Amino acid sequence: xxxxxxxxxxxxxxxxxxxxxxxxxxxxxxxxxxxxxxxxxxxxxxxxxxxxxxxxxxxxxxxxxxxxxxxxxxxxxxxxxxxxxxxxxxxxxxxxxxxxxxxxxxxxxxxxxxxxxxxxxxxxxxxxxxxxxxxxxxxxxxxxxxxxxxxxxxxxxxxxxxxxxxxxxxxxxxxxxxxxxxxxxxxxxxxxxxxxxxxxxxxxxxxxxxxxxxxxxxxxxxxxxxxxxxxxxxxxxxxxxxxxxxxxxxxxxxxxxxxxxxxxxxxxxxxxxxxxxxxxxxxxxxxxxxxx
Amino acid sequence: xxxxxxxxxxxxxxxxxxxxxxxxxxxxxxxxxxxxxxxxxxxxxxxxxxxxxxxxxxxxxxxxxxxxxxxxxxxxxxxxxxxxxxxxxxxxxxxxxxxxxxxxxxxxxxxxxxxxxxxxxxxxxxxxxxxxxxxxxxxxxxxxxxxxxxxxxxxxxxxxxxxxxxxxxxxxxxxxxxxxxxxxxxxxxxxxxxxxxxxxxxxxxxxxxxxxxxxxxxxxxxxxxxxxxxxxxxxxxxxxxxxxxxxxxxxxxxxxxxxxxxxxxxxxxxxxxxxxxxxxxxxxxxxxxxxxxxxxxxxxxxxxxxxxxxxxxxxxxxxxxxxxxxxxxxxxxxxxxxxxxxxxxxxxxxxxxxxxxxxxxxxxxxxxxxxxxxxxxxxxxxxxxxxxxxxxxxxxxxxxxxxxxxxxxxxxxxxxxxxxxxxxxxxxxxxxx
Numbered sequence: 001x002x003x004x005x006x007x008x009x010x011x012x013x014x015x016x017x018x019x020x021x022x023x024x025x026x027x028x029x030x031x032x033x034x035x036x037x038x039x040x041x042x043x044x045x046x047x048x049x050x051x052x053x054x055x056x057x058x059x060x061x062x063x064x065x066x067x068x069x070x071x072x073x074x075x076x077x078x079x080x081x082x083x084x085x086x087x088x089x090x091x092x093x094x095x096x097x098x099x100x101x102x103x104x105x106x107x108x109x110x111x112x113x114x115x116x117x118x119x120x121x122x123x124x125x126x127x128x129x130x131x132x133x134x135x136x137x138x139x140x141x142x143x144x145x146x147x148x149x150x151x152x153x154x155x156x157x158x159x160x161x162x163x164x165x166x167x168x169x170x171x172x173x174x175x176x177x178x179x180x181x182x183x184x185x186x187x188x189x190x191x192x193x194x195x196x197x198x199x200x201x202x203x204x205x206x207x208x209x210x211x212x213x214x215x216x217x218x219x220x221x222x223x224x225x226x227x228x229x230x231x232x233x234x235x236x237x238x239x240x241x242x243x244x245x246x247x248x249x250x251x252x253x254x255x256x257x258x259x260x261x262x263x264x265x266x267x268x269x270x271x272x273x274x275x276x277x278x279x280x281x282x283x284x285x286x287x288x289x290x291x292x
Numbered sequence: 293x294x295x296x297x298x299x300x301x302x303x304x305x306x307x308x309x310x311x312x313x314x315x316x317x318x319x320x321x322x323x324x325x326x327x328x329x330x331x332x333x334x335x336x337x338x339x340x341x342x343x344x345x346x347x348x349x350x351x352x353x354x355x356x357x358x359x360x361x362x363x364x365x366x367x368x369x370x371x372x373x374x375x376x377x378x379x380x381x382x383x384x385x386x387x388x389x390x391x392x393x394x395x396x397x398x399x400x401x402x403x404x405x406x407x408x409x410x411x412x413x414x415x416x417x418x419x420x421x422x423x424x425x426x427x428x429x430x431x432x433x434x435x436x437x438x439x440x441x442x443x444x445x446x447x448x449x450x451x452x453x454x455x456x457x458x459x460x461x462x463x464x465x466x467x468x469x470x471x472x473x474x475x476x477x478x479x480x481x482x483x484x485x486x487x488x489x490x491x492x493x494x495x496x497x498x499x500x501x502x503x504x505x506x507x508x509x510x511x512x513x514x515x516x517x518x519x520x521x522x523x524x525x526x527x528x529x530x531x532x533x534x535x536x537x538x539x540x541x542x543x544x545x546x547x548x549x550x551x552x553x554x555x556x557x558x559x560x561x562x563x564x565x566x567x568x569x570x571x572x573x574x575x576x577x578x579x580x581x582x583x584x585x586x587x588x589x590x591x592x593x594x595x596x597x598x599x600x601x602x603x604x605x606x607x608x609x610x611x612x613x614x615x616x617x618x619x620x621x622x623x624x625x626x627x628x629x630x631x632x633x634x635x636x637x638x639x640x641x642x643x644x645x646x647x648x649x650x651x652x653x654x655x656x657x658x659x660x661x662x663x664x665x666x667x668x669x670x671x672x673x674x675x676x677x678x679x680x681x682x683x684x685x686x687x688x689x690x691x692x693x694x695x696x697x698x699x700x701x702x703x704x705x706x707x708x709x710x711x712x713x714x715x716x717x718x719x720x721x722x723x724x725x
Binding site: 147182225283 | 410411412413414416417419420421423424426427428429430431433434435436437438439441442445450452453455519522523525527533534535536537538539540541542543544545546547548550551552554555561563566567570595598599603604607652656657659660663664678681682685686691694695698701702705706709
């Protein structure tokens with residue numbers, strides 16, 4: 001392969017050079033089309049940010065420059081306790097993500113580094129749960145958590161049902177299985193137990209997988225809406241996605257869109273930041289779940 | 293006595309059908325007959341014992357009318373669904389028994405491979421179970437138990453917030469297709485099955501789900517691939533373009549719904565309508581007309597997921613070897629031909645992957661978008677299966693009927709998963725991985 005490319009670099013046949021020029025499309029219209037795509041993708045949230053500085057009158061006038069109501073809108077969302085909502089969401093999403101990662105690492109480890117009867121059955125039991133989307137069980141889960149367990153209006157109801165993650169187990173099992181078994185044999189010869197092996201050898205080798213899972217799970221937990229909407233009614237415990245529509249100023253007739261849009265923009269910053277900064281790990285996480 | 297007759301009938305029918313099918317596939321008639329008889333017996337017992345044979349009780353009925361070539365027939369929906377259920381379960385038994393038999397025969401031929409499992413820790417019999425316990429308990433309690441509970445609740449008269457329930461046969465299922473009894477007309481024509489679903493609410497809801505899925509998948513994939521084709525070129529600032537295009541994927545469905553509500557808002561007040569009015573166009577009823585509202589949901593959801601598709605397709609396109617493109621180009625293939633005959637086959641595994649993820653998303657995860665954009669309206673025009681489950685189970689407090697709907701949704705999952713395995717199993721990869 002290297003020999004081939006080196007030869008090409010030295011003497012291009014003329015035809016291939018023409019073809020290369022044709023294929024490497026550094027043309028102006030590609031840039032134009034890409035900018036159209038960028039504007040198309042960016043416009044909705046850009047407009048939301050614009051409205052977050054306006055009052056209803058300015059918005060309905062289709063004013064395309066920032067309005068003068070930003071400080072009023074900010075005051076409104078602060079009065080409606082957006083800080084509390086954001087903190088709640090952050091706390092719940094962190095607990096869910098942490099729980100998922102820790103439990104998935106332990107389960108993945110059990111499935112790769114131990115021998116026990118019924119291992120393939122256990123793995124099948126976990127994998128089959130991938131097939132059941134939460135929406136299918138949500139009515140019965142609601143009945144179970146609210147009525148039988150009595151966890152309505154608690155963070156327990158938001159965190160505990162979410163921490164067992166078949167996706168995470170699958171991800172770590174695949175990752176651990178791809179690590180050479182000689183490492184754990186060497187660790188055993190050196191007298192290390194499973195926990196020591198996990199902390200000293202496995203975790204340092206799994207940084208990318210952990211990051212990938214954290215990104216996917218945190219964005220998912222941050223954006224979850226239906227379950228908190230059903231199970232939490234106490235505004236002090238509520239998360240931002242459900243709380244957004246309560247960010248009205250409650251004075252004008254109908255909805256005041258400025259504060260709601262400001263809330264929407266604020267609520268979108270953490271997941272967007274994580275997603276943009278961690279694109280590579282995110283993609284890698286999906287690649288891992290896809291293969292095999 | 294009718295129960296005994298029913299079981300015998302199911303067994304005989306199973307034997308007949310499976311025997312005929314297997315014979316046509318060139319397998320022995322006797323085996324097919326036996327397999328069908330056993331599956332029919334087990335299928336009918338497994339469905340009818342939990343249902344206490346209530347389907348056969350003439351007191352359990354919910355009728356709907358069927359027009360066949362001008363003749364009106366009255367059909368008992370409870371019995372119909374009961375029989376369909378027996379057929380489905382019996383068919384599952386056929387597949388399962390056939391699988392087991394296969395497995396059993398194959399086991400004799402191949403030597404059972406001893407699991408040498410290099411690198412496992414020796415002498416820790418108990419710790420794997422401690423490591424697994426939280427996950428297994430979590431899945432059992434919060435996934436499998438509610439899933440099983442659905443099947444129980446689906447046959448019960450159950451109200452939200454009330455612990456007691458009462459058995460009501462298959463009424464929850466029957467009421468899905470006979471709601472507004474008199475209005476649900478079905479027409480079977482000689483060339484197919486056509487229903488007039490304006491009044492059959494649940495069928496319309498099901499139709500909405502299918503509509504959303506088809507168009508979201510179509511829009512998000514065509515646009516996603518087009519943008520990825522541009523953004524995967526070797527041009528200056530490619531990674532900046534990519535980042536600026538994919539970020540809306542991280543936005544929540546709630547924010548998407550709210551933002552599109554002010555973009556598309558009705559009554560000429562939304563951004564797009566005001567913008568159109570600047571050019572003298574009539575305001576369009578984006579959220580108040582049924583078809584416009586459906587299109588709006590598709591647009592919002594497709595916009596949300598486009599970034600993900602672009603991200604995956606860029607990765608896929610960059611994995612297509614340049615040498616292939618060069619070779620095709622030298623052979624005289626123009627850009628379109630290269631795309632059709634080189635690019636598409638090379639990235640086909642990624643296309644399947646993205647399409648199935650989008651399908652799953654548009655069937656199950658649209659609740660936040662719909663609830664904040666159209667609230668399922670106007671008049672249920674954008675209510676899909678999940679939104680309807682919440683309407684029925686939480687807002688109307690009819691847990692039994694919502695559980696029945698959840699089971700229908702579960703059937704959709706099973707269907708999608710089956711499709712995925714079939715397609716993925718047969719896919720052609722050309723080594724693009």
